[in-house]
Amino acid sequence: MDSPSGGIEGFGFRVISPSPAPATRERDLQPPSSRRRSISPFRRPGMKRAAPSEEPVELSSGDDASSDSDDEAGNGKGENSFRLPMSSKSTAPAKGALIRRAEMYQEYMKHIPIPDHCSSLIPSTSWLGLGRSVKQLYEQPLHYLTNILLRQWDQQRVGSDNEHQPLDAIIHPMKAQALIWATEEIHRLTTSSDYLGKLWAKDPMYHAYIDPVFPSLKLH
Numbered sequence: 542m543d544s545p546s547g548g549i550e551g552f553g554f555r556v557i558s559p560s561p562a563p564a565t566r567e568r569d570l571q572p573p574s575s576r577r578r579s580i581s582p583f584r585r586p587g588m589k590r591a592a593p594s595e596e597p598v599e600l601s602s603g604d605d606a607s608s609d610s611d612d613e614a615g616n617g618k619g620e621n622s623f624r625l626p627m628s629s630k631s632t633a634p635a636k637g638a639l640i641r642r643a644e645m646y647q648e649y650m651k652h653i654p655i656p657d658h659c660s661s662l663i664p665s666t667s668w669l670g671l672g673r674s675v676k677q678l679y680e681q682p683l684h685y686l687t688n689i690l691l692r693q694w695d696q697q698r699v700g701s702d703n704e705h706q707p708l709d710a711i712i713h714p715m716k717a718q719a720l721i722w723a724t725e726e727i728h729r730l731t732t733s734s735d736y737l738g739k740l741w742a743k744d745p746m747y748h749a750y751i752d753p754v755f756p757s758l759k760l761h
Contacts, residue, residue, distance in 0.1 A: 636738065636739070636742050639738040639741045639742050640734060640735055640738030640739075641738075642738070642741075643734040643735070643737040643738035643741060644734040644738075646685070646734075646737070646751070647732055647733075647734040647737060648734075649754075649760075650682075650684055650728075650729045651729050651730060652760040653681060653682070653729065653758065653760060654759075654760075655722055655725065655726045655729070656679055656681075656722060659715055659718045659719055659722070660678075661678060662714050662715060663675065663678065663714050663718055664707075664709050664714060665707065665708045665709050665714065665717065666707040666708055666709070667695050667707075667708055668691040668692075668694040668695050668708060668717075668721075669691050669692060669695055670708070671691075671708060671714075671717055671718065671721065672687070672688065672691045672721060675718060675721055675722075676752060680755045680758060681755065681758060682751075682752030682753065682754065682755065683721075683725055683752055684725055684728035684729055684732070685728075685737065685747070685750050685751050686728040686732060686737075687721065687724055687725050687728050688750040688751075688752070689750055690724060691721070692750075
């Protein structure tokens with residue numbers, strides 16, 4: 542029976558006391574030298590008895606059991622509506638399950654309205670920093686592919702002449718913000734859930750780039 546904390550209190554096994562052996566048996570009256578060990582005709586002498594194999598145990602966890610164990614996108618913890626139960630030590634989630642999860646995610650992102658215009662001038666030093674500010678200001682998540690792309694844009698600057706310059710000193714903040722929203726609209730409306738699921742199957746840390754859901758968000 543499972544305990545509320547997820548542990549197992551008991552297995553429901555009945556303990557059966559062995560019946561007392563008879564006082565005397567015909568075999569016990571024979572001298573030790575006359576006793577013979579019975580050998581199975583299907584076993585060769587010297588062959589060890591195979592240990593009993595354990596039956597495989599199939600475990601399944603519901604949404605409630607796994608709700609506190611998954612990481613939130615961006616900072617690795619928190620509420621996330623698009624996640625999978627934690628897998629076993631070496632077993633990756635099935636591709637079919639990931640694709641179904643990607644379908645739910647893509648359908649949700651598709652119904653989030655893109656802002657009509659950029660309402661504020663946001664100073665920023667990096668693309669990822671600008672992305673975080675945009676999420677806080679408009680209370681919207683950015684698409685998984687947009688978060689990946691912002692990280693790549695920051696990595697592309699490493700080793701360049703303007704690597705240590707803030708982003709808003711290179712690109713006007715309004716233009717940079719408009720570029721993020723244009724990219725976000727493409728990812729929300731045109732991304733294939735099958736393609737997304739295949740990407741997630743190759744990246745065990747894909748959930749780190751899935752933003753949490755904003756409760757106040759209104760969908761189309």
